[in-house]
Amino acid sequence: MTETETRATVALDTHFPAVHLRPPAxxxxxxxxxxxxxxxxxxxxxxxxxxxxxxxxxxxxxxxxxxxxxxxxxxxxxxxxxxxxxxxxxxxxxxxxxxxxxxxxxxxxxxxxxxxxxxxxxxxxxxxxxxxxxxxxxxxxxxxxxxxxxxxxxxxxxxxxxxxxxxxxxxxxxxxxxxxxxxxxxxxxxxxxxxxxxxxxxxxxxxxxxxxxxxxxxxxxxxxxxxxxxxxxxxxxxxxxxxxxxxxxxxxxxxxxxxxxxxxxxxxxxxxxxxxxxxxxxxxxxxxxxxxxxxxxxxxxxxxxxxxxxxxxxxxxxxxxxxxxxxARELLSLRGERRIAAAGRASAEQPVDLGEVSRATDLTVTLERGGRLRLLTSRDGTEYLDIVHHLVSGELVVDRAHASLDSRAKGGSWRFPAEGPDMTLRILLDHSVAEIFTAAGRTLTLRSYPVGDGPWRVQMGATGVGSAAYTVGAWDLTPPGQGVGRDADS
Structure with a gap:
C-alpha cells in the first residue's frame, strides 16, 4: 500500500485507539x-x-x-x-x-x-x-x-x-x-x-x-x-x-x-x-x-x-x-457524557443489561464475590469480554476467550490477586485495549479485537447459584479535539 492508502485504511479501523498515544500509522x-x-x-x-x-x-x-x-x-x-x-x-x-x-x-x-x-x-x-x-x-x-x-x-x-x-x-x-x-x-x-x-x-x-x-x-x-x-x-x-x-x-x-x-x-x-x-x-x-x-x-x-x-x-x-x-489524575478531564449510573444485584439466571457504552469508555465498577461484568460487543451476545470476581478464590479473572469473533485474535484469561469481599475497579476501554486498575493499585492490561456488528453493552451477572451486588458508572472517554494521534504528520 502507498502511504496515503495505509493511512486511509487505518483511519477506518475500529480497533485504532482514540485516547492512547500512537502515530497515525x-x-x-x-x-x-x-x-x-x-x-x-x-x-x-x-x-x-x-x-x-x-x-x-x-x-x-x-x-x-x-x-x-x-x-x-x-x-x-x-x-x-x-x-x-x-x-x-x-x-x-x-x-x-x-x-x-x-x-x-x-x-x-x-x-x-x-x-x-x-x-x-x-x-x-x-x-x-x-x-x-x-x-x-x-x-x-x-x-x-x-x-x-x-x-x-x-x-x-x-x-x-x-x-x-x-x-x-x-x-x-x-x-x-x-x-x-x-x-x-x-x-x-x-x-x-x-x-x-x-x-x-x-x-x-x-x-x-x-x-x-x-x-x-x-x-x-x-x-x-x-x-x-x-x-x-x-x-x-x-x-x-x-x-x-x-x-x-x-x-x-x-x-x-x-x-x-x-x-x-x-x-x-x-x-x-x-x-x-x-x-x-x-x-x-x-x-x-x-x-x-x-x-x-x-x-x-x-x-x-x-x-x-x-x-x-x-x-x-x-x-x-x-x-x-x-x-494520572488529569485523565478525569477526558470524561464526557455519563452513560450508566446503576446499582443492584444480578444472578446467572437473571443478568441485568445496563445499556450501551462508547468504544472509548471510563468505567467504575464494584463487584461482590461471584459477580460478573460482561462487555457484549455483538448483537447476538456471542462476542464478549468477561470480568469475574471469582466466588471461591476471590481473584479477579479477566477472560478474553470470546472477546473476538476473528479466530486470529489471541485468547486466554488473566488474574488479579484477591483484595477482599468486594473488588472495586476502574476500567479504561479504548477500542481494542483495556487498562484495569484495582482499589489496591494493581493493574491488568490486555488487548482484544471486537468485530461484532452491535453496539457495545454492559451486562451484569453472577457465577454460581446465588446473586451478587454491583455498582457501575460509565462515561465516554472524549479526546480533546478530533482523534489523538490521527491528525499530525510523523
Missing part, C-alpha cells in the same frame, strides 16, 4: 525519553515510520503542556547510514539540563552483538537533535551477554545511569554508571542482579532485563523496574523490586512482583514530573496472529499499524511493599 513500541522540558511533557517512542513491522527504529515524538492535549511532532532521531546507529536508534531516555535536552539511546548495528550507548542533544525544545558523533559507552561491561537501554537521572551534583543486561553467570542485571557532566561515564558495577525467579502467574523474571529504570521515593524507599527478556522467546513481562539503595547498590525485597498482571504490557518508562509525581508509560503490544512479540504478522501488515502507549499512570509506594498505580 505503522509500528510503535517502547516509550523513550520521557522528560519535562521547556514547559512541556515530552514522550518519545520507538517507531518505524515506514511500515507496521518491528524494524528500522527511529524516535517518534509527542509533547503536551498538560498530559491531555498532545501534539505529534516530526521524527526526532533517525539512524545514520554507515554510522554507529545505522541498525536503529533504540531505547533510552532523556534529561533536561542547562536549557538543553539530551537523549541517551542504544545504538544498534547488525555487526555488533551489544548495543553500546550514545547521546544526542537538542537546543530547540526537543524537536531536532545533534548526535554526539561518537559512542558514549562503546563497550559493554565485562561478563555481559546482553547490554542495552540507558536510563539517566540526576543525583545531587552528579548524574547516574542504569543499563539493562544479562550476565554470563545466568543472572539478569541493571548495571550502573556515573558522570559529572553527562559526557564522561565510569562503570560503577552492578546496581541489582538476580537469577530467574518465578512469578505468580507462571512467568518469571528471566535471564535478561531491558529498560531498567529507577524511582526514588520521598520516604527513602525506591523501586527498580525492568522488562524481563527471554533469550529464546524475547519480550515477556514487566517486573519490579522495591527496597532501598545502600552504598551504591539496591537492596531489594526478596520477592519480585509483576508490574502489570496482563499479557500485553511491556517496557515501562518513568518521568519525574515537576510536581514530584512519578509518571509512567509503557508499550502495549498487539495480540493478533504473530508467533511472538515483534514477529511478522499478516493481520498487522493488513492493518497498517501496530502497538500503542499506555495511558499515563501515577506510581507511588504502597504500605505493603508493592507499588500502587493509578491513572
Amino acid at each position: 505503522h509500528w510503535i513500541n517502547d516509550p523513550n525519553g520521557l522528560v519535562f522540558h521547556d514547559g512541556h511533557y515530552h514522550v518519545y517512542f520507538q517507531h518505524n515510520p515506514h511500515s507496521a513491522r518491528h524494524a528500522d527504529m527511529h524516535w517518534g515524538h509527542f509533547r503536551s503542556p498538560d498530559l491531555i492535549h498532545w501534539e505529534l511532532l516530526p521524527v526526532a532521531l533517525a539512524p545514520t547510514p554507515g554510522g554507529d546507529d545505522e541498525g536503529g536508534v533504540w531505547s533510552g531516555n532523556a534529561v533536561s539540563h542547562d536549557g538543553r535536552l539530551t537523549a541517551f539511546y542504544s545504538a544498534k548495528r547488525d555487526d555488533r552483538r551489544h548495543q553500546p550507548i550514545t547521546s544526542a542533544t537538542s537546543y530547540d525544545g526537543g524537536t531536532t537533535f545533534t548526535k554526539r558523533g561518537s559512542l558514549l559507552i562503546p563497550e559493554a561491561a565485562d561478563g555481559t551477554t546482553m547490554f542495552r537501554d540507558p536510563y539517566v537521572w540526576r543525583d545531587g551534583d552528579s548524574w547516574r545511569m542504569l543499563v539493562g543486561a544479562a550476565l554470563a553467570d545466568g543472572r539478569a542485571a541493571a548495571l550502573q554508571y556515573a558522570s559529572a557532566d553527562l559526557d564522561d561515564w565510569s562503570y560503577e558495577g552492578i546496581f541489582l542482579a538476580r537469577p530467574p525467579h518465578p512469578l505468580r502467574d507462571g512467568r518469571n523474571t528471566e535471564e535478561g532485563w531491558e529498560c531498567a529504570q529507577y524511582a526514588a521515593f520521598p520516604d527513602g524507599t525506591g523501586a527498580v523496574l525492568a522488562s524481563a527478556w527471554d533469550p529464546q522467546e524475547g519480550a515477556s513481562c514487566a517486573i519490579y523490586w522495591t527496597g532501598r539503595e545502600q552504598h551504591g547498590e539496591f537492596q531489594a525485597a526478596a520477592t519480585p512482583q509483576l508490574l502489570d498482571h496482563g499479557p500485553d504490557f511491556y517496557a515501562p518508562a518513568l518521568l519525574h514530573a515537576p510536581d514530584g509525581r512519578w509518571l509512567m508509560w509503557a508499550w502495549i503490544w498487539e495480540a493478533r496472529d504473530e508467533e511472538r512479540v515483534g514477529a511478522p504478522s499478516v493481520w498487522t501488515d493488513e492493518a497498517g499499524w501496530a502497538g500503542m502507549l499506555s495511558l499515563p499512570r501515577e506510581l507511588t509506594p504502597g504500605p505493603d511493599g508493592e507499588l500502587v498505580q493509578r491513572p
Whole structure:
C-alpha cells in the first residue's frame, strides 16, 4: 500500500485507539525519553515510520503542556547510514539540563552483538537533535551477554545511569554508571542482579532485563523496574523490586512482583514530573496472529499499524511493599457524557443489561464475590469480554476467550490477586485495549479485537447459584479535539 492508502485504511479501523498515544500509522513500541522540558511533557517512542513491522527504529515524538492535549511532532532521531546507529536508534531516555535536552539511546548495528550507548542533544525544545558523533559507552561491561537501554537521572551534583543486561553467570542485571557532566561515564558495577525467579502467574523474571529504570521515593524507599527478556522467546513481562539503595547498590525485597498482571504490557518508562509525581508509560503490544512479540504478522501488515502507549499512570509506594498505580489524575478531564449510573444485584439466571457504552469508555465498577461484568460487543451476545470476581478464590479473572469473533485474535484469561469481599475497579476501554486498575493499585492490561456488528453493552451477572451486588458508572472517554494521534504528520 502507498502511504496515503495505509493511512486511509487505518483511519477506518475500529480497533485504532482514540485516547492512547500512537502515530497515525505503522509500528510503535517502547516509550523513550520521557522528560519535562521547556514547559512541556515530552514522550518519545520507538517507531518505524515506514511500515507496521518491528524494524528500522527511529524516535517518534509527542509533547503536551498538560498530559491531555498532545501534539505529534516530526521524527526526532533517525539512524545514520554507515554510522554507529545505522541498525536503529533504540531505547533510552532523556534529561533536561542547562536549557538543553539530551537523549541517551542504544545504538544498534547488525555487526555488533551489544548495543553500546550514545547521546544526542537538542537546543530547540526537543524537536531536532545533534548526535554526539561518537559512542558514549562503546563497550559493554565485562561478563555481559546482553547490554542495552540507558536510563539517566540526576543525583545531587552528579548524574547516574542504569543499563539493562544479562550476565554470563545466568543472572539478569541493571548495571550502573556515573558522570559529572553527562559526557564522561565510569562503570560503577552492578546496581541489582538476580537469577530467574518465578512469578505468580507462571512467568518469571528471566535471564535478561531491558529498560531498567529507577524511582526514588520521598520516604527513602525506591523501586527498580525492568522488562524481563527471554533469550529464546524475547519480550515477556514487566517486573519490579522495591527496597532501598545502600552504598551504591539496591537492596531489594526478596520477592519480585509483576508490574502489570496482563499479557500485553511491556517496557515501562518513568518521568519525574515537576510536581514530584512519578509518571509512567509503557508499550502495549498487539495480540493478533504473530508467533511472538515483534514477529511478522499478516493481520498487522493488513492493518497498517501496530502497538500503542499506555495511558499515563501515577506510581507511588504502597504500605505493603508493592507499588500502587493509578491513572494520572488529569485523565478525569477526558470524561464526557455519563452513560450508566446503576446499582443492584444480578444472578446467572437473571443478568441485568445496563445499556450501551462508547468504544472509548471510563468505567467504575464494584463487584461482590461471584459477580460478573460482561462487555457484549455483538448483537447476538456471542462476542464478549468477561470480568469475574471469582466466588471461591476471590481473584479477579479477566477472560478474553470470546472477546473476538476473528479466530486470529489471541485468547486466554488473566488474574488479579484477591483484595477482599468486594473488588472495586476502574476500567479504561479504548477500542481494542483495556487498562484495569484495582482499589489496591494493581493493574491488568490486555488487548482484544471486537468485530461484532452491535453496539457495545454492559451486562451484569453472577457465577454460581446465588446473586451478587454491583455498582457501575460509565462515561465516554472524549479526546480533546478530533482523534489523538490521527491528525499530525510523523
